[in-house]
Amino acid sequence: xxxxxxxxxxxxxxxxxxxxxxxxxxxxxxxxxxxxxxxxxxxxxxxxxxxxxxxxxxxxxxxxxxxxxxxxxxxxxxxxxxxxxxxxxxxxxxxxxxxxxxxxxxxxxxxxxxxxxxxxxxxxxxxxxx
Amino acid sequence: xxxxxxxxxxxxxxxxxxxxxxxxxxxxxxxxxxxxxxxxxxxxxxxxxxxxxxxxxxxxxxxxxxxxxxxxxxxxxxxxxxxxxxxxxxxxxxxxxxxxxxxxxxxxxxxxxxxxxxxxxxxxxxxxxxxxxxxxxxxxxxxxxxxxxxxxxxxxxxxxxxxxxxxxxxxxxxxxxxxxxxxxxxxxxxxxxxxxxxxxxxxxxxxxxxxxxxxxxxxxxxxxxxxxxxxxxxxxxxxxxxxxxxxxxxxxxxxxxxxxxxxxxxxxxxxxxxxxxxxxxxxxxxxxxxxxxxxxxxxxxxx
Numbered sequence: 001x002x003x004x005x006x007x008x009x010x011x012x013x014x015x016x017x018x019x020x021x022x023x024x025x026x027x028x029x030x031x032x033x034x035x036x037x038x039x040x041x042x043x044x045x046x047x048x049x050x051x052x053x054x055x056x057x058x059x060x061x062x063x064x065x066x067x068x069x070x071x072x073x074x075x076x077x078x079x080x081x082x083x084x085x086x087x088x089x090x091x092x093x094x095x096x097x098x099x100x101x102x103x104x105x106x107x108x109x110x111x112x113x114x115x116x117x118x119x120x121x122x123x124x125x126x127x128x129x130x
Numbered sequence: 131x132x133x134x135x136x137x138x139x140x141x142x143x144x145x146x147x148x149x150x151x152x153x154x155x156x157x158x159x160x161x162x163x164x165x166x167x168x169x170x171x172x173x174x175x176x177x178x179x180x181x182x183x184x185x186x187x188x189x190x191x192x193x194x195x196x197x198x199x200x201x202x203x204x205x206x207x208x209x210x211x212x213x214x215x216x217x218x219x220x221x222x223x224x225x226x227x228x229x230x231x232x233x234x235x236x237x238x239x240x241x242x243x244x245x246x247x248x249x250x251x252x253x254x255x256x257x258x259x260x261x262x263x264x265x266x267x268x269x270x271x272x273x274x275x276x277x278x279x280x281x282x283x284x285x286x287x288x289x290x291x292x293x294x295x296x297x298x299x300x301x302x303x304x305x306x307x308x309x310x311x312x313x314x315x316x317x318x319x320x321x322x323x324x325x326x327x328x329x330x331x332x333x334x335x336x337x338x339x340x341x342x343x344x345x346x347x348x349x350x351x352x353x354x355x356x357x358x359x360x361x362x363x364x365x366x367x368x369x370x371x372x373x374x375x376x377x378x379x380x381x382x383x384x385x386x387x388x389x390x391x392x393x394x395x396x397x398x399x400x401x402x403x404x405x406x407x408x409x410x411x412x413x414x415x416x417x418x419x420x421x422x423x424x425x426x427x428x429x430x431x432x433x
Contacts, residue, residue: 040307050325050327053328054307
């Protein structure tokens with residue numbers, strides 16, 4: 001069973017944080033197929049967040065095919081992130097680490113690197129919209 | 131579906147002063163609603179009218195489809211914790227529970243006793259000797275154990291320390307998850323409301339400034355910044371909430387349902403606190419007859 005936490009300063013919507021934490025736990029092997037996720041009541045009680053926020057996260061995970069709800073029992077992990085995606089995850093983070101050290105060499109501090117990163121993500125999202 | 135609270139043209143006047151005016155709201159059931167606004171904005175007046183303790187001067191209000199406080203049925207459907215969680219200081223915790231059992235038709239004695247045990251409060255303790263956090267928890271327990279469909283909480287956590295506040299919200303959210311009740315809670319602690327609510331009502335100067343689903347509100351408000359520009363030249367679909375200008379730059383908060391495509395703007399998202407502050411600033415601006423700068427200034431100060 002994993003335990004969720006919430007970073008209220010991150011600016012990331014709470015339901016997205018829950019989804020990210022499940023995905024992250026899957027990538028790191030902390031969660032495996034068949035594992036049960038904490039109940040909605042437990043999560044909203046321990047984090048003091050709205051139960052619908054938790055439901056929304058769990059529904060999204062179901063939609064992605066990562067979890068499935070068994071009525072009256074709970075929500076269970078139904079898939080592990082495939083080894084392909086783990087491999088590409090490792091490769092992509094290696095690429096990014098390379099890019100970051102390039103940026104550091106060019107004299108950028110962490111804040112500027114973060115700004116470029118955020119901005120690029122936003123630009124990419126906007127291009128998808130158009 | 132009936133609304134948890136449906137108000138139309140609702141107003142309350144004390145002498146020559148309007149504590150609440152022209153309030154039109156339709157709050158869906160099954161939601162946790164945050165009611166936010168500065169002190170004296172009319173939050174308590176609105177909640178008191180929803181419980182039937184105050185009669186409106188103008189307009190009408192329906193709670194869960196019925197007239198507030200209209201009879202035993204209506205009363206048993208609504209739980210209410212008044213400001214500062216009032217309890218009887220001279221009575222023991224057990225006395226409070228048996229009082230609750232005698233005065234409420236749907237009283238859940240097992241739930242009440244269980245909650246008190248979970249909180250680690252001794253039943254024979256006098257309520258007057260409880261800590262602030264425990265008092266608030268006792269008041270919440272009484273309100274939850276009457277098994278209402280709508281729970282109305284007036285600033286229940288304002289006076290509590292951060293730990294007691296978090297514990298209160300934990301219990302509240304656990305109960306909400308369990309029973310699916312509708313909750314309306316007033317507070318000026320936006321960060322707390324942001325965690326627990328999905329619907330927001332901002333009340334300033336006795337008027338509702340904005341009300342709606344929080345996700346939709348956040349998605350429809352954009353902070354535009356770019357070269358200086360008169361807010362009046364924005365398209366009609368972009369409703370200006372606040373604007374501030376330097377000699378070269380303009381920062382404008384707009385409410386807009388469509389994506390902002392104007393390449394001259396860099397578009398930013400705002401969080402709930404910014405949103406609330408902007409609407410509070412807007413109310414102040416319109417009261418002072420200023421030109422929209424004050425609201426944005428408040429927003430800028432906060433950033």
